[in-house]
Amino acid sequence: MTDASHEIASAKLIAATAIEERTDDLIRLAKDIWNHPEPGFREHRTAKKTAEFMRATGLEPREGVAITGVVARLDTGRPGPHIAIMGELDSLIVPEHRLADPETGAAHVCGHNIQIGNMLAAAVGLSNPAILEKLNGSVTFMAVPAEEYIEIEYREGLRDSGDIEFLSGKQEFIRLGELDNVDISLLTHAEPSGETALRPGTSHNGMIAKNVRFLGRSAHAGGAPHLGVNALNAANLAMQGIALQRETFREEDRIRIHPIITRGGDAVSSVPANVTMEMFIRAASVKAMKDAETKVDQALRAGAMAIGAGVEISTSPGYMPSKFCEELNKIYDESVVELIGESALGRMPHRTSSTDMGDVSAIMPAMQSYAGGASGRTHSNEFEITDWDLDVVVAGKALAFTVMSLLSDDAKRGRKIIAEFEAPFTIAGYLAALREFRQRESWSG
Ligand SMILES: [Zn+2]
Ligand SMILES: [Zn+2]
Incomplete structure (x- = not known):
């Protein structure tokens, strides 16, 4: 020594x-x-x-x-x-x-x-x-x-x-x-x-956090759904869009996207007009995080567009x-x-x-x-x-x-x-x- x-x-x-x-x-x-x-x-x-x-x-x-x-x-x-x-x-x-x-x-x-x-x-x-x-x-x-x-x-x-x-x-x-x-x-x-x-x-992985609100129009869910715009359906379609993007995610990017619906409607007899979601988008690099985020935003807009609803997307930095x-x-x-x-x-x-x-x-x-x-x-x-x-x-x-x-x-x-x-x-x-x-x-x- x-x-x-x-x-x-x-x-x-x-x-x-x-x-x-x-x-x-x-x-x-x-x-x-x-x-x-x-x-x-x-x-x-x-x-x-x-x-x-x-x-x-x-x-x-x-x-x-x-x-x-x-x-x-x-x-x-x-x-x-x-x-x-x-x-x-x-x-x-x-x-x-x-x-x-x-x-x-x-x-x-x-x-x-x-x-x-x-x-x-x-x-x-x-x-x-x-x-x-x-x-x-x-x-x-x-x-x-x-x-x-x-x-x-x-x-x-x-x-x-x-x-x-x-x-x-x-x-x-x-x-x-x-x-x-x-x-x-x-x-x-x-x-x-x-x-x-x-x-x-x-x-x-790092992550990005999103708060999302789909805005529709309420109406009688049984009597006059044709007068409403169903925000829950828009959210549903958005989640399908995200799921269908998964084939584009590369193994090495380790993408994890896990949305939850935090408000799915207010009364079962009324067409949901205000539906909220939260989600994390996780990936192994900042580039992959941003790429996945772009696809998520496309899916959110597409869900809203198909139903004729609006969508507000609020994004916050998660972790590097x-x-x-x-x-x-x-x-x-x-x-x-x-x-x-x-x-x-x-x-x-x-x-x-x-x-x-x-x-x-x-x-x-x-x-x-x-x-x-x-x-x-x-x-x-x-x-x-x-x-x-x-x-x-x-x-x-x-x-x-x-x-x-x-x-x-x-x-x-x-x-x-x-x-x-x-x-x-x-x-x-x-x-x-x-x-x-x-x-x-x-x-x-
Ligand atoms: Zn912990
Ligand atoms: Zn810990």
């Missing part, structure tokens, strides 16, 4: 021991959040608990970033890369879950509570002068609101009142400049594989496609081998779901790892955390070790990752692209 690698090995031991000493506190907090789920931009209690833990660890958190975000920076005092370790604050809403909040239906069925746990575990491990003196650069611990793209009406209200511009937490963090000086981002998500594994993800940094994944793998062994290694294949970690991956090298200590279908009533030690403590150590690998030895490896990364977007370009997705169209033939 060289002197440098010997030094970093002993620093890792110090970090791991510090995390182990706080195991009970860390798991208690992750369980407390699990038991008190709060959906996006409403995570006030979760944020308060997170900030309290940061203060007890000697950090000085800033609160109220993008409504509920909490941010604390740890600086070595020497120049070098700036790494963000992120944890998501928000829950989902699945009232059927055994721990769902009786009033709001909120439940942590994506396991974001363990992310706050493993982010804080990494903070515990790195907040030590004996470790910081061996590193260059800085680390910011970010508790970020609202990853799940839900409660759109509530969030549009926040947008209309000027509290947010974009509907997710990381998008708002980027808009507010919180990631302006960040070079690399890391996050560890829960995964219901039940395996003792920490596997980085490779890529995710995720593409995680493989060089970063490989450095993380080294920590996984040190902590668990080769059996814990692997990669999550491309996922057709979407996350705003994709937006982060569009502007800097990013990693999203998956900790296997959960069971049941994600986003369902069956989801449970099964291995708190893996998801909080071991995952936290892996994040801390990865930071140490990137920032030790004059941060050589961190600097290399940054130098070699080709960002799909600058921050300004990303924000412009996001704003370009926002469209409103009123079509009436």
Whole structure:
């Protein structure tokens, strides 16, 4: 062993021991959040608990970033890369879950509570002068609101009142400049594989969201349908049009389009005149997202045209496609081998779901790892955390070790990752692209 690698090995031991000493506190907090789920931009209690833990660890958190975000920076005092370790604050809403909040239906069925746990575990491990003196650069611990793209009406209200511009937490963090000086981002998500594994993800679909309203004319549905214009029929035809476009979607684009009808009519004896739909259009690249969107809009107009109805299409940016940094994944793998062994290694294949970690991956090298200590279908009533030690403590150590690998030895490896990364977007370009997705169209033939 060289002197440098010997030094970093002993620093890792110090970090791991510090995390182990706080195991009970860390798991208690992750369980407390699990038991008190709060959906996006409403995570006030979760944020308060997170900030309290940061203060007890000697950090000085800033609160109220993008409504509920909490941010604390740890600086070595020497120049070098700036790494963000992120944890998501928000829950989902699945009232059927055994721990769902009786009033709001909120439940942590994506396991974001363990992310706050493993982010804080990494903070515990790195907040030590004996470790910081061996590193260059800085680390910011970010508790970020609202990853799940839900409660759109509530969030549009926040947008209309000027509290947010974009509907997710990381998008708002980027808009507010919180990631302006960040070079690399890391996050560890829960995964219901039940395996003792920490596997980085490779890529995710991005998405666009649409709210659609078909406008017809009401009339007696039995006595005088010839005097009406049936908006439900227009919506039906539009959905057929979308379905018939599926043969044009290429396998590699991984297109997923899933519309729902949120209002199908008002009274069965009256021709539906006001029918609303919501849908996500997901794809593996921005180009494929836009291509599929064009076809969806054609189908929506065609449905309206055939029936003689009108259609209003309101489009919002969803998330950018995720593409995680493989060089970063490989450095993380080294920590996984040190902590668990080769059996814990692997990669999550491309996922057709979407996350705003994709937006982060569009502007800097990013990693999203998956900790296997959960069971049941994600986003369902069956989801449970099964291995708190893996998801909080071991995952936290892996994040801390990865930071140490990137920032030790004059941060050589961190600097290399940054130098070699080709960002799909600058921050300004990303924000412009996001704003370009926002469209409103009123079509009436
Ligand atoms: Zn989720
Ligand atoms: Zn999630």
